[in-house]
Amino acid sequence: MQTLHKVSLEARHISLAYGATPVLRDVTLKIEPGEFFALLGPSGSGKSTLLRLIAGFNQHQSGELLVDGRDITGVAPHARNIGMVFQNYALWPHMTVWDNVAFGLVERREPREQIGRKVGEVLELVGLAQYAQRRPGQLSGGQQQRVALARTVVIEPKLLLLDEPLSNLDKQLRVQMREELKNLQRKLGLTTIFVTHDQEEAMTTADRMAVLDKGVLQQVGSAAGLYDFPVNRFVAGFVGTTNLLEGLVTAVNAETVRFHAQGVGELTLPSPPHPPRAGSAALAFRPHQVDIRVRDELAEPSRVWVEGVVESAEFLGEFSRYRVRVGEAALVSDQPHYAGLSMFPPGAQVRLGIEPTQVRFLAD
Amino acid sequence: MSTSSASGAAAAALPAARPRTSRELGLWLAYGLIAVFLIAFLIVPIGLVIYTAFVDEAGGLTLGHFGNFFEQTIFRESFVNSLIVSLASVAVATVIAVPLAYLTVRFEFRGALLIQTLGVLPLIMPPFVGAVAMQLIFGRSGSVNLLLNEHFGFTIPIMDGLVGVTFVESIHYFPFILLNLVAAMRNIDGAMEESALNLGARGWRLFRRVIFPLAMPGYLAGATLVFVKVFDDLGTPLVMGVTNMLAPQAYLRITSVGLDDPQGYVISVIMIAFSILALWLAALVMKGKDYTTLQKGGSALQKRRLSGWESLLAYGWIGVVLLITLAPHIGILLMSVAKVWSFSVLPDAYTLEHYATVFTDSPQMIENTLLYCGLAAGLDIVIGTAIAYIILRTRLPGRQMLDYLASAALAIPGLVLAIGYLRLFRGVNLPFSDTPMVNTWVLIMLAYAVRRLPYALRSCMAALQQVHVSLEEVAQSLGAGRLSTIRRVVVPLMAGGMLAGFVTSFITAAVELSATILLTSAQSQAPMSYGIYLYMQSISGRGPGAALGVLAVVVVAIGTYLSHRFVERTRATVASSQP
Numbered sequence: 001m002q003t004l005h006k007v008s009l010e011a012r013h014i015s016l017a018y019g020a021t022p023v024l025r026d027v028t029l030k031i032e033p034g035e036f037f038a039l040l041g042p043s044g045s046g047k048s049t050l051l052r053l054i055a056g057f058n059q060h061q062s063g064e065l066l067v068d069g070r071d072i073t074g075v076a077p078h079a080r081n082i083g084m085v086f087q088n089y090a091l092w093p094h095m096t097v098w099d100n101v102a103f104g105l106v107e108r109r110e111p112r113e114q115i116g117r118k119v120g121e122v123l124e125l126v127g128l129a130q131y132a133q134r135r136p137g138q139l140s141g142g143q144q145q146r147v148a149l150a151r152t153v154v155i156e157p158k159l160l161l162l163d164e165p166l167s168n169l170d171k172q173l174r175v176q177m178r179e180e181l182k183n184l185q186r187k188l189g190l191t192t193i194f195v196t197h198d199q200e201e202a203m204t205t206a207d208r209m210a211v212l213d214k215g216v217l218q219q220v221g222s223a224a225g226l227y228d229f230p231v232n233r234f235v236a237g238f239v240g241t242t243n244l245l246e247g248l249v250t251a252v253n254a255e256t257v258r259f260h261a262q263g264v265g266e267l268t269l270p271s272p273p274h275p276p277r278a279g280s281a282a283l284a285f286r287p288h289q290v291d292i293r294v295r296d297e298l299a300e301p302s303r304v305w306v307e308g309v310v311e312s313a314e315f316l317g318e319f320s321r322y323r324v325r326v327g328e329a330a331l332v333s334d335q336p337h338y339a340g341l342s343m344f345p346p347g348a349q350v351r352l353g354i355e356p357t358q359v360r361f362l363a364d
Numbered sequence: 365m366s367t368s369s370a371s372g373a374a375a376a377a378l379p380a381a382r383p384r385t386s387r388e389l390g391l392w393l394a395y396g397l398i399a400v401f402l403i404a405f406l407i408v409p410i411g412l413v414i415y416t417a418f419v420d421e422a423g424g425l426t427l428g429h430f431g432n433f434f435e436q437t438i439f440r441e442s443f444v445n446s447l448i449v450s451l452a453s454v455a456v457a458t459v460i461a462v463p464l465a466y467l468t469v470r471f472e473f474r475g476a477l478l479i480q481t482l483g484v485l486p487l488i489m490p491p492f493v494g495a496v497a498m499q500l501i502f503g504r505s506g507s508v509n510l511l512l513n514e515h516f517g518f519t520i521p522i523m524d525g526l527v528g529v530t531f532v533e534s535i536h537y538f539p540f541i542l543l544n545l546v547a548a549m550r551n552i553d554g555a556m557e558e559s560a561l562n563l564g565a566r567g568w569r570l571f572r573r574v575i576f577p578l579a580m581p582g583y584l585a586g587a588t589l590v591f592v593k594v595f596d597d598l599g600t601p602l603v604m605g606v607t608n609m610l611a612p613q614a615y616l617r618i619t620s621v622g623l624d625d626p627q628g629y630v631i632s633v634i635m636i637a638f639s640i641l642a643l644w645l646a647a648l649v650m651k652g653k654d655y656t657t658l659q660k661g662g663s664a665l666q667k668r669r670l671s672g673w674e675s676l677l678a679y680g681w682i683g684v685v686l687l688i689t690l691a692p693h694i695g696i697l698l699m700s701v702a703k704v705w706s707f708s709v710l711p712d713a714y715t716l717e718h719y720a721t722v723f724t725d726s727p728q729m730i731e732n733t734l735l736y737c738g739l740a741a742g743l744d745i746v747i748g749t750a751i752a753y754i755i756l757r758t759r760l761p762g763r764q765m766l767d768y769l770a771s772a773a774l775a776i777p778g779l780v781l782a783i784g785y786l787r788l789f790r791g792v793n794l795p796f797s798d799t800p801m802v803n804t805w806v807l808i809m810l811a812y813a814v815r816r817l818p819y820a821l822r823s824c825m826a827a828l829q830q831v832h833v834s835l836e837e838v839a840q841s842l843g844a845g846r847l848s849t850i851r852r853v854v855v856p857l858m859a860g861g862m863l864a865g866f867v868t869s870f871i872t873a874a875v876e877l878s879a880t881i882l883l884t885s886a887q888s889q890a891p892m893s894y895g896i897y898l899y900m901q902s903i904s905g906r907g908p909g910a911a912l913g914v915l916a917v918v919v920v921a922i923g924t925y926l927s928h929r930f931v932e933r934t935r936a937t938v939a940s941s942q943p
Binding site for chain 2: 078086088155
């Protein structure tokens, strides 16, 4: 296939409501040419609605949607040339694989031999050349997924939209298809947007991602950016596992921040580059930044220590996950595992050491 | 539970395992009774009809009767006519139904309710009653043509001959295509259409390349039904005075030449063969094409609003179809209250005396209909429930056989079944009496029961399928035996579906003419449908005939409504009882 002109997508202040229920609220977002971009969010967050809006199946009530700088608001779906792969693939059961893939080209009235060549090429690309005459029902889930992809990319769309592309596959196949998707996207250089509720899927596949909740865009960034510097409680909790301590910032100076954690007590932390303002806030830190020790062991001074009681312990192979009650709060601590290391039993009196440089202040 | 009579010690002990065969004795008994019933009243009579068509007077096998059949011009002509009328009816019904189905599924508009009504209206009027009424509206000297002649000086001979039969049949049967097509289109996953839009298809191409092919199985099911029904219909051509078709020919041969005339049997065999052929062809085309693509959590085709001129077109078409569909209803109503109505657009004077006549002359007919149809429908429900239970809840070997046997009745025209009964039970007396069976109403009732069994069976199967097995397993784990479980859990949960099946059987039997007309041996045994037909034979009887027809339509309409309600209610209760 020839290399395509890479296209950008920009959403400006897009809002959409079904009756009185707002689904998207003032979403502004720019996706760069050739990017592999994920829309991540729980169900009902509006991520699928946003995708369908780009495809033209939903209409936003205010805002602008620009493809390559041109507003496509109001352009009918069939005229947009934006390819979409549906969650359940939506392969037509009354057509063969070949006819399914050729569909869009036939609609474009392309010459017969050109259609033949392109369909052959794309089926070759997804490794399904020998299945051309099968019916979709005779293919496995992964193969159907590839047919759906082939059917969409063969029309050389400006953008490729994928709606929960891997959710209908079992776990092993999902990992394999993830790789294939990535390779295909690189090969074609197509600006690709995919929707998922699975943060792992988004983090491993996408160049950048946007996290949505309740129709509001929460944060846009790379996987590491979102993981390391979440801007609010939702992103911190949705991207990876996190510990949240609610409370009040009581005093801030150049070196330290004093934080009163609800039901836990006073904590003194080093000031981050952008110190928080006094007032209610939350502390967020990842479980693997929390060290777990017996009470009487010598405490490493660089960490912030709190005392607690082990409530439960899970052995997960690479690490063990402890749930520890600290005052009225519960914290999670992940400890790397190696052979011979014995686990803390539930009920054990322990101390938790939080790595202070990895703690984030989340304002309200 | 029976612990009250047992002593404490005995109750504590586990019951000894009974041998498998004795536990299933009751099941086998039910199986056997049903099989005997179906063989005696369906397989043997039909077998006899087929046998008679292939046997000469000396008892040897022959194809001679078929040779004779195709040598006679009238039979060849009838054969071709029946085929043409059936195919043309399918075509006309398709033209009426497809736009209506598309409108219902595609657009958000109030007309959808009208279309739903349209889907039931024709079905509640027996086609032969409709035919008489439509003569008055669309006939040579009917209201429409009188008006046309008066104002424009021309007439449309739409009710004459084969064209007339096609017109009446397609107006009566198009709902079969409409209902099946709507059901099929509702099951199409919206993503199927959206992906086509996404790839650049729309409008007519979208419909032709994606939507219609996906709905094809539903369309074919409806079209096949229309073909078979029209091919087998006796009442309509008979009432319209068209005799050069197969069913009227068979009827005329049997009633005028006699039961021994082989041509009636040859026609019967041809009719069965074409019914089976049509059903088989449809099954063949549909094989492996279960396109129900709507998945759990998926959404159906997106509906949109009609634009101005689109609404105009839509309502226009609905209006035309509604007017034509309502015409027989209006016609029959007018006729039932008309004192004199000929060569005029509307009746000249009105009266209620036809209804009085019906109630004084023929209360017997109404009673007969209630008796025969009630018994037949009751029998259907008992047999239907038993078959459904045996098929869905037991592992009896050969249980599918019962389904095939019962469903075979679908391919058997009423006329043919009646011929088979007359032939088989000729000279057989009712048990313990000297009355010949053919002189009693028992055969009419049995014919109704056998012919309606497939419908009742579908109802019962659907009802039982909705009852989750775990509900029965709970009863059994709490100590209820099989019979007790059926009585206390299964039947109450199925009740709505069974009732719906009963009503459907009842109302369709109440307006059945083709078997009735042959099997009614005395006026005192005649049910309403036969009464309507008899009345309609004379000009003076038309008023009372129409009055009786109106009564029949009212009964069927109420029944249809009730059956719909029962089905909805069961669905609601069963749904609420499950997670």
